[in-house]
Amino acid sequence: MLVKLAWNGMKSKRKSYIILLTGLVMSIAIFYMFQTLALNNEFTSDNAMISSMQLVFHVGSFLLAVITFFYLLYTNTFLLSLRQREYGMFLLLGAKKSHLKRLMFLENLLIGAMALVIGIAAGTVLSWITARMVMGQLDAGLEGYHSFYLPSLVVTLLFFLVLFIVTAVWNHIKLSRVQVLDLVHADTTSDRMPARPKVNIVMMAAGIVSLTGGWLSLIFMEQLRETGIFSAAILTTLGTYLLFSSLLPVLLKAVKEKGTWKEKGVRAFTLSQLTFRVQNLKKFLATAAMLIALGAGAISGGMAFKNNAPVFAEQAGFYDAVVHNAGPEAEEILDDITFTGIWQYRYKQNEDYTFYLKEDLEGQPPKMRTSSGGVKTLENELPEDRESLADVKAARDPGSEWTRFLQRELSRDYSKAPLIVSRALYENIDAEEETVFAGKSDDFMSYLDPLAALEKIKEQKMEEAGKENYYSRSKYATFDNYQTLATGTVFMGFFLGTAFLAMMASCLMFKVLSGAAGDIPRYRMLQNIGVSRRLLKRSVAGELFVIFLIPAVLGLAHVLIGMNMFSFILLEPYYRIWVSLLVFILLYFLYYGLTVKMYQGMVLPQQK
């Protein structure tokens, strides 16, 4: 009988339960996805740019768990708001409370079990798709990553089971305290008027001060270092909460009381709805802003590491291509690249040294990167001509700019020290003459394919020559190495950020939706007095837009300022930041649209 009652009750509110189930499935899927990464030590430590990636994931896991917990509480309130009238009627008809509790427990169990099965399946598919997508996007493999990972499965199952039990107990307590009449008349209790204490001004001032402090710490992270990380985290969070709590209601009230623009259509109603809603939501919106900052920050951070690759490669050396003894195959490839500058030097090698012909270096002064990132033409005095090779060797200055340049940019074998010799000495060296070609293209990034081909030829040559300890310092190799490592970081940042954003948006969605039941009579009344459906829909969309907009604005401000944090690991933390912002905005808009649609479906009277 109980099962039947529970089932019938759920069937009668099928639409709402589908929303609830979808939300739960999403949260489980996200949690599981996250765990596939967090628990896979091998993959994270092998693929991360930051050594403390593991720590990031532990903190991330903890945070996600906390959000998920709150999320479940919200969905639970939502569930209760769906059924309270029915429960009240059962009680009125003489059902025992213990019966109801069992009924509720059963419902929770049913939904929980369904959500777990679907959620983990969805999580596996989603993480597989995400991994594929990232791999396809970055054309790099993610070896060691499994979309189906048993430890993650176990952790997800255990975590949600515990959560379901906790919420069941929570419901139990809540239902024990509640009176029959409260449930029956749950719909008619009205919202209380917001109070306006004077402490507001103090809170506002404190909020502005701490937010400024937090932002300043972020901006001057390089100078503050460890202190900066702590002060930024604490002050920014504190400031966000204080400002949201004190400023939002006052601001909306001011808007509401001033001006005549609100006296048009349902604007007055929309604004009134907002003022009341914000009163209940302000703390939650502050949390949302922080989570947006964390999520978008994680995506931006990952992207910035990845986007750093061209910048990083540019730092590695001036020449885009350095080819020793180019064969016909290499020549052909070089022909396809448009060079803005070409340098060619002759040299000879023996056991221990590479001898460069002085006049070549003199005739085509080479360029090199300075340590500060600029480009410099080497026009220093070349070493004086010597009588014999022995004298040249003796006069060798390992610290000179020329030596460093030859070693870093041109040499192909580090075991041989570079020497610069006059033509007279050069001609007497008993070795085959070799050439090195160095070229600067008009755009490094657009010649990745030919450069990769050159790299391959070079590797082949080196292999044939039997140089096992060979290490390529070419720009392309630097770029490629960095790229591979960064791919892992991007993947993780993307995962971490998306998980946070999706979870936060789900929370926001349910927090908003759980208040919808109380709005139903208001919208019905508005329609009765002749407000068109279109206008009501617009009112809902407008109200929710502001609710979604507020945390997004502050959260994004946090991100934009917060990326400074990486300024001492990344060359350009803001490089292409719009990509990550776009990801965030798209995801966020998706949730906004979803929430609006669901809200409209819940509060607007059925069409006749």
Added chain:
Amino acid sequence: MASSVVKVEDVNKVYGSRKEASYQALDNVSFSIGEGEFVGVMGASGSGKTTLLQTIAALDRVTSGSITIAGTNVTDMKEKELTDFRARRLGFIFQDFNLLENMTVYENIALPLFLQNQKGGSVREEVQRAAGMLGMEDTLSKYPAMISGGQKQRAAAARALVHHPSMILADEPTGALDSGNAKGLLETLQHLNENHGVTIMMVTHDAFSASYCGRILFLEDGRLYKEMQRNGTREEFFKQILDEQAEAGKKKL
């Protein structure tokens, strides 16, 4: 009688489409209400009086027949036109006051004007006028939660007439009020009708409320079976209504 505001002709309303499960809520109802009239519709629960009000308010469609309000046939209007019509030509007072508790009394009363995109100055004027008619000037800045039930219902009445509707439709307006407040509201409606010429149609099952009307239509099982005109004092009319109800009750025994 002056020109008619409402003209209901042969209206039928059938709920449910299948023959066996269908239920006739209104059965060939015809009547008209003249301008400046205060008409009551009486009947027991399930007699069809709320359905009648809803069809006139264009909240519900009729199955057949036609309803004309102030020269406009509402039965063949499109949904969008209906909404607009409702917003401009009708005022509503419901049993549960239906004020929006997140807006001040002023904003609640002004809402129909906002919806017509009227601008600041004229809105304030109209709200003051409507509030003045109902003695609500002092409560305008308060929220509904801060005022009494009687004041709420008066605010609802002010909202119903702020935009000069052709007619006010009241659905058991005294249903949620104590006797003192109920009397106050009915006197207010009577005052609006007599001194300001507002046309009112009120649905009620309560003889005392009905005694304030000028004319009463009796409804049973969806059929109009009697009409009563008030000729003497309210007390006499009240007695007539009670007698009529007793008569109708006897027939059932």
